[in-house]
Amino acid sequence: xxxxxxxxxxxxxxxxxxxxxxxxxxxxxxxxxxxxxxxxxxxxxxxxxxxxxxxxxxxxxxxxxxxxxxxxxxxxxxxxxxxxxxxxxxxxxxxxxxxxxxxxxxxxxxxxxxxxxxxxxxxxxxxxxxxxxxxxxxxxxxxxxxxxxxxxxxxxxxxxxxxxxxxxxxxxxxxxxxxxxxxxxxxxxxxxxxxxxxxxxxxxxxxxxxxxxxxxxxxxxxxxxxxxxxxxxxxxxxxxxxxxxxxxxxxxxxxxxxxxxxxxxxxxxxxxxxxxxxxxxxxxxxxxxxxxxxxxxxxxxxxxxxxxxxxxxxxxxxxxxxxxxxxxxxxxxxxxxx
Ligand code: UD1
Numbered sequence: 001x002x003x004x005x006x007x008x009x010x011x012x013x014x015x016x017x018x019x020x021x022x023x024x025x026x027x028x029x030x031x032x033x034x035x036x037x038x039x040x041x042x043x044x045x046x047x048x049x050x051x052x053x054x055x056x057x058x059x060x061x062x063x064x065x066x067x068x069x070x071x072x073x074x075x076x077x078x079x080x081x082x083x084x085x086x087x088x089x090x091x092x093x094x095x096x097x098x099x100x101x102x103x104x105x106x107x108x109x110x111x112x113x114x115x116x117x118x119x120x121x122x123x124x125x126x127x128x129x130x131x132x133x134x135x136x137x138x139x140x141x142x143x144x145x146x147x148x149x150x151x152x153x154x155x156x157x158x159x160x161x162x163x164x165x166x167x168x169x170x171x172x173x174x175x176x177x178x179x180x181x182x183x184x185x186x187x188x189x190x191x192x193x194x195x196x197x198x199x200x201x202x203x204x205x206x207x208x209x210x211x212x213x214x215x216x217x218x219x220x221x222x223x224x225x226x227x228x229x230x231x232x233x234x235x236x237x238x239x240x241x242x243x244x245x246x247x248x249x250x251x252x253x254x255x256x257x258x259x260x261x262x263x264x265x266x267x268x269x270x271x272x273x274x275x276x277x278x279x280x281x282x283x284x285x286x287x288x289x290x291x292x293x294x295x296x297x298x299x300x301x302x303x304x305x306x307x308x309x310x311x312x313x314x315x316x317x318x319x320x321x322x323x324x325x326x327x328x329x330x331x332x333x334x335x336x337x338x
């Protein structure tokens with residue numbers, strides 16, 4: 001029996017592949033390397049086993065996907081593969097809808113054809129849009145704003161319908177803000193071009209690739225005026241996927257269930273900068289700039305339901321997230337290109 005990890009060479013996929021291997025599973029990766037690197041697969045192998053299988057394919061290529069299910073005894077799937085840049089999704093929505101929804105449909109259809117029951121889907125707190133109450137519980141209203149967010153929201157709906165019709169058991173994991181890296185420094189986040197997200201940007205300033213961070217607004221209704229998010233260590237997040245697969249045989253059996261993966265702790269942009277400075281041991285150059293359209297002042301998870309149904313809670317704090325992210329970035333200033 002093996003677990004298939006789609007988008008297995010990506011940031012969260014690679015960390016999850018390692019955690020799944022450590023749980024004793026045989027792991028098969030599939031990735032089209034659209035926004036990831038074959039070097040990530042080599043790094044995963046160095047942390048797991050040299051013969052870990054990775055198939056290079058687009059999920060929408062049914063022939064290849066089918067062949068993977070046939071060649072390996074797949075009995076669980078963790079589906080990450082997707083485009084994920086909010087701004088880009090506004091510029092090229094059809095590419096996002098086509099790729100992200102097409103991939104989800106192909107995965108679900110192939111699972112049904114092969115009688116595979118257990119699926120963990122990579123969703124996002126972006127499905128809560130502008131939440132009206134924090135901490136956010138899974139019962140909060142959903143409705144995403146960007147085309148990217150819509151693809152996560154719609155994929156959740158598609159999987160809910162398929163679960164009902166075809167008896168799939170599904171965990172929809174809604175991530176808050178994943179940061180950090182594996183403590184070995186062998187794998188980590190390697191964004192294409194200039195990072196959109198805060199922590200990769202801060203770390204590229206620290207390593208000298210970028211000059212200065214722009215802090216998007218300091219006039220929000222928060223204690224220091226900068227936005228508050230729930231940053232979660234990517235290894236905690238990865239372990240949450242292992243717990244979710246196990247819960248599909250226990251508390252989550254027979255249903256399609258949304259679960260937040262967050263810490264429940266909010267940190268402001270300036271708190272993240274200070275934690276990064278402590279990890280790096282040097283000041284990070286920044287200036288306050290205009291607000292970024294679409295940003296919410298404050299969002300963090302209520303992690304209670306994850307603990308109840310998955311028996312999982314995050315273990316690593318902001319200092320550890322920054323230490324491990326810096327370890328990865330300082331050892332690999334140019335990511336997997338190094
Ligand atoms: C963003 C996406 C979200 C996606 C998530 C993935 C938007 C509106 N949302 O969330 O859909 O799931 O990334 O991790 O893009 N910040 C700066 N300067 C920067 C970059 C960010 O001040 O150069 C601030 C932002 O204003 C925000 C915080 O840092 O308050 C975190 O930003 P980011 O890492 O982009 O994550 P989100 O916006 O929370």
